[in-house]
Amino acid sequence: MVGAGFPPILAVTTENIPGFEVTATIGEVHGTAAVDAAPGTVPELSRVRDAAVTEMKRAARRRGANAVIGMRFDTGTAGELCAYGTAVRAERIRLSAVPSPDEAPSGSGGRSASGTPGRWPPTSAGTSTYW
Template sequence: MGNIDEYGGGQGPSADVLVVTTNEVAGCRVDQVLGEVFGLTVRSRHLGAQVGAGLKSLIGGELRGLTKTLVQSRNEAMERLQEQARARGANAVLAMRFDVTEGAEAGTEICAYGTAAVISRLS
């Protein structure tokens, strides 16, 4: 199967900026909302991957090379999102989402966005 990081992502347990897809974090309160933050990356596919994907689409199955590229792109967008949140003084990003836009000539744009916040544990 390969390394789990090749086909997945997400935060490790020691992240200094918690990123969640929910509006709240269980056991925490939102002390301050700092506003929207996002991380963006644009990737183009190289010719070899496009040819391989075209051939694979004829017979069916997963496009593993493109899957790895998308995972890398999402992780890069997440890292940039966390950098933006950290720069604003946040320790969390709430309601995180991904937006993916396919550009005909420019490549694929992946944007991770959410609301930067300062949270603390409930006493």
């Protein structure tokens, strides 16, 4: 969902999101949409699928989620399509930089390979953060 000043809800078919940590499981959410006309045509099926996913994302946002994991689709006998999954709060994982050889301790009394004092563990001044 884009617009209304909100970040988009991420929806994935997997049980985890690479680079994110699930910090809260909110619960099941779903969205349904029905075939209106010309059932079976590719444009109509795409429209129904997109509408079901949009409704599922709206339900997730209403419950305070920022992502949906384990998303699946199910069909009904009346030409309806249901998108469902588990609404979660997910936070991006902060990865600290891997120290360079000059920052890691060596066997020479805490000095790096170049002979300068090693910085291990890295101090806040010597730490980089990647997203």
